[in-house]
Amino acid sequence: MSITPETPRLPFFHAGPAPQGAGPRQGALRDGLILTPGMKVGLFGGSFNPAHEGHAHVAETAMRRLGLDRVVWLVSPQNPLKDTRDSAPLAERMASAQAQIRGPSMIVSDFESRAGVVWTVETLRLLVARHPGVHFVWVMGSDNLAGFHRWRGWTDIMRLMPVAVIARPGSQLDSRTAPAAARFAAFRIPAEQAGLLPTLAAPAWTYLTAPLNPLSSTAIRASKRPDAGS
Template sequence: MKKNKKRDYIKIGILGGTFDPPHKGHLYISKIALKKLRLKKILWVITKKNPFKKNPMFSLKKRLLLSKKIAKNNKKIKVYSYDKFLKSSDTINLIKYLKKRGIKNRYYFIMGSDNFVKFHNWKSWRKIAELCQIVILPRAGYVKKSLTSKALKALGKEKLMFLRSKTINISSSKIRKSYLK
């Protein structure tokens, strides 16, 4: 008789960003990752500021509130901001913080192919890839670029996980632009 082997770790996804503002695209990729990776939960980690972008349009408090509202019907999505516990909002600090708190957890850092194209510019990007599984979802206009990115060449495909899904043409920057019209 076969015994069911129980995993001694929990699979947790991380979707980080400014979420300025959050939108259904964040929810869509979270649902795909939850299903395809069989994650226990996904942490939406909302940061005060993205080091590569201008100051956010919405306050952190407002972005947290809107994120919780969008994710409220999915119990596997948890919305947090860890900025008060971290030296900076760099991803490497978040990953190290989470790894210390959840030693037995296995982390999956989820990003769109638009972010992966620039991943080699992130602080300690190679270390991030060592500490967690990098998961890339397609983003309209960036799939081919991501397949020739510096990070892919440096890390190799075996260190990365590309998930297939429909691309949706929604982004926080497009939403912000529509607010300004």
């Protein structure tokens, strides 16, 4: 996707319903959200189908341990690796994410839908290009690291910005021995130095453990099916 001076600039970060008179755009610009050079910003992507306390745990752990100024929840219009039949509408998933964010330093975004991108690597390239000087960190749960090598352009992501992996139940061992972890083992920094991660040159990544939250989107969807518990 090429960006030219004639291409309309998209408002990137959105949260909550559009105010009256805002027109048909989905979402509204969050007042006061300005990304300036030197800021440390976590990018936390996913389907959030639905978002839950486990996601909030990952975002809060990253915010605290990395010393981030912002955590942006990037709600995917549709994960290309997942079945569309299992996915709730984007507006519903954004609302579930909005219900889980903690404080004004977290923001829910439909950037990928607005920019017309599908793959995470495309999203991150656009954000880096449009926000020079901002220290971005890709944030993900350890359950994603286990299969990260299946993502399109995963090595490019590792070389584009630092990565923080937050432990999730049931995936700690698998993720630590994952192909991505092995491939970039030489660039892993100790958890005790996680506060340095946002300002390090990529590739650089760390693995953070914290009290685990067992909730998962899959379990929540299963509990809502008509035959659950029968």
